[in-house]
Amino acid sequence: MSLNTDFMVKVAQTAIQGVPVTLQIVLVALLISLPIGVLFALIRIYRVKGLQRLVQFYVSLVRGTPIIAQILIVYSAFPSLLNMIIGKAAFSINPIYYAYIVFTFNSIATLTEVFRSALQTVDKGQMEAGLMVGMQPRQTFWRIILPQALISALPNIANATLYLIKNSSLAFIMSVKDITAIAKTEAAFNYNFLEAYLVVWVYYLIICYGAEIIFYLFERYFSKYRRPIKNRTGFNWFPFSIKQPKLEQK
Amino acid sequence: MDNIKLIINFLGQLLPAINITLIVSLSSIVLGSLLGLLLAATRLSESIVLRLLAGVYVSVIRATPAIIMIFVVYYGMPMVFNGWFHTNIDGWNRMYFVIIALTVLFSAPVSEIMRSAYESIAKGQMEAGLMVGMTPFQTFYRIILPQAFVVALPNFANSVVNLLKEGALTFTIGVVDMVAKAQMIVANNSGGFAWQTYCALALIYWVISLAIDKGLSLVEKSYQAKRKTIAV
Amino acid sequence: MLTIEGLKKSYAGNDILKGISINVNKGDVISIIGPSGSGKTTLLRTITTLEEANGGRITFAGVDNDFQKLNGKEINTIRRNVGFVFQNYNLFNNKTALQNITEGLIVARRVKKNEAENIALKALERVGLTDRKDHYPSQLSGGQQQRVGIARAIALNPEVIFFDEPTSALDPELVGEVLKVMKDLANSGTTMVVVTHQMSFARDVSNRVIFMADGYIVEQGEPRKIFENPSEERTKKFLTDILANV
Numbered sequence: 001m002s003l004n005t006d007f008m009v010k011v012a013q014t015a016i017q018g019v020p021v022t023l024q025i026v027l028v029a030l031l032i033s034l035p036i037g038v039l040f041a042l043i044r045i046y047r048v049k050g051l052q053r054l055v056q057f058y059v060s061l062v063r064g065t066p067i068i069a070q071i072l073i074v075y076s077a078f079p080s081l082l083n084m085i086i087g088k089a090a091f092s093i094n095p096i097y098y099a100y101i102v103f104t105f106n107s108i109a110t111l112t113e114v115f116r117s118a119l120q121t122v123d124k125g126q127m128e129a130g131l132m133v134g135m136q137p138r139q140t141f142w143r144i145i146l147p148q149a150l151i152s153a154l155p156n157i158a159n160a161t162l163y164l165i166k167n168s169s170l171a172f173i174m175s176v177k178d179i180t181a182i183a184k185t186e187a188a189f190n191y192n193f194l195e196a197y198l199v200v201w202v203y204y205l206i207i208c209y210g211a212e213i214i215f216y217l218f219e220r221y222f223s224k225y226r227r228p229i230k231n232r233t234g235f236n237w238f239p240f241s242i243k244q245p246k247l248e249q250k
Numbered sequence: 251m252d253n254i255k256l257i258i259n260f261l262g263q264l265l266p267a268i269n270i271t272l273i274v275s276l277s278s279i280v281l282g283s284l285l286g287l288l289l290a291a292t293r294l295s296e297s298i299v300l301r302l303l304a305g306v307y308v309s310v311i312r313a314t315p316a317i318i319m320i321f322v323v324y325y326g327m328p329m330v331f332n333g334w335f336h337t338n339i340d341g342w343n344r345m346y347f348v349i350i351a352l353t354v355l356f357s358a359p360v361s362e363i364m365r366s367a368y369e370s371i372a373k374g375q376m377e378a379g380l381m382v383g384m385t386p387f388q389t390f391y392r393i394i395l396p397q398a399f400v401v402a403l404p405n406f407a408n409s410v411v412n413l414l415k416e417g418a419l420t421f422t423i424g425v426v427d428m429v430a431k432a433q434m435i436v437a438n439n440s441g442g443f444a445w446q447t448y449c450a451l452a453l454i455y456w457v458i459s460l461a462i463d464k465g466l467s468l469v470e471k472s473y474q475a476k477r478k479t480i481a482v
Numbered sequence: 483m484l485t486i487e488g489l490k491k492s493y494a495g496n497d498i499l500k501g502i503s504i505n506v507n508k509g510d511v512i513s514i515i516g517p518s519g520s521g522k523t524t525l526l527r528t529i530t531t532l533e534e535a536n537g538g539r540i541t542f543a544g545v546d547n548d549f550q551k552l553n554g555k556e557i558n559t560i561r562r563n564v565g566f567v568f569q570n571y572n573l574f575n576n577k578t579a580l581q582n583i584t585e586g587l588i589v590a591r592r593v594k595k596n597e598a599e600n601i602a603l604k605a606l607e608r609v610g611l612t613d614r615k616d617h618y619p620s621q622l623s624g625g626q627q628q629r630v631g632i633a634r635a636i637a638l639n640p641e642v643i644f645f646d647e648p649t650s651a652l653d654p655e656l657v658g659e660v661l662k663v664m665k666d667l668a669n670s671g672t673t674m675v676v677v678t679h680q681m682s683f684a685r686d687v688s689n690r691v692i693f694m695a696d697g698y699i700v701e702q703g704e705p706r707k708i709f710e711n712p713s714e715e716r717t718k719k720f721l722t723d724i725l726a727n728v
Contacts, residue, residue, distance in 0.1 A: 002333070061452075064411065064459030066418035068429060069452040076436070076444030125572035128532055132566035133586025133638060134558075143589065147576045162313065169315035170419075180317070194325040201318045208313030225576050225618035 007192045011183055011199045018179035019203065025096065025168045025178070029103035030161060037111025038146075044116050055112065062109035067102070067167045074102045075174050099171045103164060110160045118153035119145070151222045158215035162208050169204065179203050253446055260443075260450035263435055268454065270345065270427040274417050277349045279410060282356030289361035294368065304361070311358035316351075316416040323351040324423045348420045352413060359409045367402035368394065400473050407466040411459050418455065428454060483508050483673070484529075484642055489538030489549065491521075491528050498524045500697040502538070506642060506675060511668040513684035513705070514677045516694035517720060522677040523569075525694070526644045530564050531557050543641060562590065565635030565643035569651050571627040573619040579606065579630045580615040583637045591638070605633035609663050625656030629663055636667065643667075645676040681724060685709050693717045
């Protein structure tokens with residue numbers, strides 16, 4: 001068995017053009033879904049009438065169906081929908097917008113659950129203390145509760161981001177020219193599929209580890225208040241999604 | 251109304267292909283759990299080298315997209331078998347490749363779930379068990395395992411749902427599962443009724459996921475019921 | 483200054499408070515003692531509007547109304563004129579010791595930032611923690627956290643400070659430092675209502691002791707009378723039990 005290394009170098013050079021596309025999809029989806037996720041989590045926690053059921057339904061639906069099904073639905077339904085609304089021919093739309101839509105919808109569901117559990121980890125004593133120094137509930141929420149919840153959500157936001165990066169590898173189905181799509185096209189010429197996918201794999205590993213390091217630095221920077229002065233935790237090289245953010249023991 | 255009728259009609263056409271999904275998922279769950287158990291044991295072992303290797307494995311899998319894993323297994327394994335064992339496995343049922351890929355993907359989170367469940371229970375309970383004169387194995391089997399099971403269950407169910415969803419990529423290597431079937435239906439209708447077809451597809455997966463969640467909460471409830479008689 | 487009449491509270495059909503009336507005068511240091519489950523903590527939490535009462539009347543800081551009829555403005559008035567020291571400290575985890583104190587001053591009282599910091603530093607000095615001003619709660623011991631909690635309450639200069647079992651979450655060796663701060667406060671004329679299990683504090687520092695059981699005030703009076711010559715059988719039994727364990 002031998003791999004065609006020349007070809008691998010060539011794929012590596014071409015597929016790198018797909019990296020910005022992948023990152024773009026991930027960033028757009030993340031930036032839109034973060035605030036909406038917080039909003040939806042609040043709707044769930046405060047049981048906003050009517051809306052809370054809707055959010056619950058939405059989260060369950062997205063969480064319970066494969067991303068591929070979501071891609072196929074959006075990709076087949078949106079063109080005609082757009083046609084109806086703006087009368088613009090669907091062909092003229094850059095397929096990356098479909099990717100934005102699918103992955104944003106998907107991330108909103110994940111992040112809603114992330115923020116819901118993060119907000120619930122904040123002790124209710126924090127709100128009471130805020131009220132007892134004369135602050136309004138809303139002020140206490142913005143200044144005390146939300147900052148703590150966001151920081152305790154960081155590990156799970158990192159997980160959601162990794163999940164998003166990995167899922168974005170399916171954007172090629174919507175003919176978005178991302179890493180996977182480029183490698184696939186290259187490989188098709190000579191049937192060097194294994195080589196192409198090994199290169200793609202390495203790219204995803206690099207992107208995922210990069211994201212993990214960024215989140216680790218965020219966490220370090222923002223959670224200074226959670227660290228006892230001496231005990232610093234090192235970078236967790238083998239983190240996993242099932243770990244709940246550690247709470248302070250009081 | 252017409253749309254609902256269409257979706258119901260498509261449901262009927264898709265459902266026969268569900269057995270592929272079920273076979274792939276169930277085999278991967280069983281094999282992946284076994285591999286995960288092995289990995290968890292490795293990560294709890296004394297040997298630093300073994301621990302490190304298992305750790306790297308889990309960490310790499312965590313950063314690997316399912317579709318890449320499936321492709322690498324599908325295109326890579328025949329090459330490996332051909333080159334190293336001089337065996338031709340091109341004739342294998344393509345489902346096997348998916349099962350292998352999903353087993354590898356599933357084993358990583360499962361090993362972490364098992365490990366952290368074990369660690370959350372083991373320390374104090376093991377000492378207590380030994381102090382009342384049980385052997386380590388007895389303590390593990392009678393005291394730690396049942397408790398760790400309860401701790402691990404929700405996360406395990408969550409991973410099963412993820413596996414089910416990743417299994418929907420089976421079609422990418424040409425196995426005719428529900429997704430492939432749906433695409434065929436759309437093709438047969440010359441691209442018509444596409445979103446209704448895919449909604450039917452999503453609906454089937456959703457029901458399975460809901461069933462898994464429901465099963466989980468039933469099991470959890472029965473455990474809580476047992477507990478209530480003692481506590482409170 | 484603060485008058486509570488016929489305060490009632492029930493949870494899920496269980497009556498926790500069955501008609502409590504209390505009168506707090508300026509400069510009072512009142513200790514509330516009693517077995518656990520007698521409703522002491524609930525009493526503080528209902529008076530300070532952390533929990534809704536099911537009946538009773540409050541006269542305090544210009545508010546004179548039934549608990550159930552309090553409007554938002556009146557609730558704000560009550561909250562602005564009380565201080566509260568929590569059993570679990572409840573310091574804002576994302577704020578330093580100093581910021582914990584300035585937060586209420588700046589956000590709720592609209593005091594200017596440097597003025598608030600001056601007030602906060604003075605409060606920290608009173609509890610002896612000036613050198614810990616930039617520490618986060620997780621970097622402080624339980625005793626230090628509770629002292630910051632007390633500083634946070636006094637900085638707002640409230641009419642009365644409520645202490646909800648301020649030392650019961652502390653390791654025994656840390657209880658002393660908190661009690662000392664509370665004693666200094668009492669001596670400086672701060673009005674305090676303290677739910678406590680520290681009988682020494684109740685006996686030596688307070689000027690009135692209230693004994694509660696089963697949602698009622700069983701007996702109240704000067705500490706000497708309650709401790710040396712209680713008139714109720716329940717009080718006697720409680721004190722014998724608790725003092726036997728010391």
